[in-house]
Amino acid sequence: MEIERKFLIKKCSFELSKYDYVEIQQAYISTSPVIRVRKRCSSLGQEEYILTVKSKGMLSRQEFELSLEPADYERLLTKAEGNIITKRRYIIPLCDGLTLELDYFQDLFQGLIMGEIEFSNEAEAKKYNLPDFVLKEVTFDKRYHNSNMSLMPKEDILDLISLSH
Template sequence: MTDRPLEIERKFLLRKLPDLEHVPSVEIRQGYITAPQDTTEVRLRQSGEGHFLSVKGGAGLVRSEREVTISAQQFQLLWPETTGRRIEKTRYKGQLPDGLTYELDVYAGSLERLFTVEVEFPSEANANAFSVPDWFGKDVTLDKRYRNKSLAVADHETIKALLNG
């Protein structure tokens, strides 16, 4: 057993965008302090008016995650350290018919045609038994290219391949 908080989630591309007209959304910008090859990721995130520092470890379906709220001033002080390792997106947070929450990301900038959706689960068994809605596309949970840390540093050719893949 670990005393580290765990995040159990699956990530998918979208087959088609659902109706998002009444789904709450927030603008997010995030950057990474750690280098892409580091196994632990340290992330700064501004989500609406909130500012956060997160530390994530591991890979795949189950990862450790710790997040703390920081001030806007602390965020601005650290933000320059993320130059060259940033993404921007709009996150829509909605509910699936089975009661699970989804987070659908619509990326901006060089990733503007990328759409992903994540669902967090209470256990690995729930994650593996998940009935995927028809608007979800390919499961990319284990594909490191679709991790936000990887997307934040992806070059033009990689982005092109992801958008066309």
């Protein structure tokens, strides 16, 4: 079970050079149900390829992941619908024992900065107070789900980015 809240982030005050990151390339074979393929390259050069299936949901949903071989990832990538999403994800520990996954989107979505915080249960997620670096919560706004972003035409992408500042 994945339980997370998603946020638009203000111009970031984190000193990003202090944190590990991964480069992510992801695409969607299906958006209903969500079937995603993802390539992750760590700042140390380690690569990981993953197929993910997610159930419907906003705050919480079931998630199943399967490791892929690079050739299988490349084959599945050719079956993807819509935009390929690329981003750099920083892993930032927060003072309350939680972790912020801070995504700086690239290419088509350049300028969009979003963060996600995962929780162990829904009660914890619901009582969490928004940190100062949050511009707006978008957990329940479908436009900010990567699967929906992958299907957006360019003009909608530009609107989405302009709304995030």
